[in-house]
Amino acid sequence: MSDPQPTRPAGPTRKGAATHHHRGHPADAPEKADKRTLFERLVEFISPGPDSKDELIETLAEAEQRELIEPQSRAMLEGVLRMADMAAGDVMVAAPRMDLLDIEAPYDELLAVVIDTGHSRFPVTEGSRDNIIGILLAKDLLKLQRAPELNLRTLLRPAVFVPESKGLNELLRDFRTNRNHLAIVIDEFGNTAGLLTIEDVLEEIVGEIEDEFDEADATDAVYTLADGSHRVAGDASIASINEAFGVALPDEDFDTIGGLIAHQLGRVPRRGESVEVANLSFSVMLTRGGAVRWFKVQRLPKPADAAEAEA
Template structure:
């Protein structure tokens, strides 16, 4: 007897419930975010899950230049540095990876992993930089973060050197920098060393600023007078000026500076671009 295969269909109530709760017929990223926020209001998504989903969606609109560590903040070592000099630099900065330079920041020869120095413990006189030097990944400022993350995954590298249009070193970017755009800030024991890392200069009067930057730090850096009585952070001031939680790419002008939202979720602004040269 020949058995006929039966195609099972989900109960109509289940299909109706799913379509009612998750309407994914959006045609734009903004519309999709709006519907995800609606799902969160219905307690279908947890706030943290919504925040990460928004981060994933918005990563595609960001470029490496938006999140990179600028040239002036790069921690590096020279190819000809002595073993103990390198150890001193590592102890002072606390990083795990360092660009290795020949003469200057435009001559990056490779990357040093701090853990690779362990093989020379007890025989420091045999230290040879070329024996542990790893190749450096080089990416342009304009590369999309989605593409960079895929590159990191394929190559199993965690850091890349960022170059400008003239092939000069513009900065560094790490896999942590990319992931922070999705999951939020990843604090470690060294993040408090320099508050100015919250403000990154990119040239032409353009800066990226973490929305959580304290107003006093912002005012000191830019020589501004943003009010610090009602709000503690730059994000609070900008949100108040908008009168709402602004969406990505929305802009306004405060004290002759143009503020552009690079990333936000349903609860707060996360990353801003500040332009001091194009407020008009």
């Protein structure tokens, strides 16, 4: 049997440790008090007990001004706060502006729509625009080119339908959980109100997400194309258009060329439509979310040039 005697010094050691801890406590107290004070100050700054979400947003703006958070972080936090009050109907692409595929359309027609719009997912209808029978991925459409005997219906993915009132927070969680990227929004009567993608939801937090039509350097909103025409961003300032094309479009009431053209037309122009302004032809290349993303701009011949051409 082992002798328990060697274990007895542990008692004084514990007592000594306790005494040492007790003796050190007063010296540590000011330090702990300082830490608590600093923590309280930090909590008071970050969460000053605002009475509204607007006050909290103002607090974030003050934090940015004091360089405690980066501008991008502040913008994202604001986006998260605002998104909590938004529903699917606030962000959706309205039904009249949805790009749809008809299940009965020939392959060439379907492929042309896919190429022209540049989308990766399309609602597929049968009979009417309100009768959405599924979602077709653009990459799946290519399978018909190699195997024409395939039935397009077999390539459709199930469509997800959500009410206009569904909150964006909940919708984003559903998108992540179900690994789904597109939802069809329906109104209270069960009719198609629009569609919403995961990109639309995320843009409420992080801002505009560049797509395949965007350049890496988007500081210049006017680009020259190979055929001599120009590609112009819908949100390009009127001042930049005047400078690029040597025209004098009015900029008192509108800041962007998209806003000016929509006003003159009386509505947002649709993809493929052309509008003539200041001897320039603006053809819509891409629309998204109820706004024009890109115009193709060409100079029109002046009346004198037209007369000389006829002579």
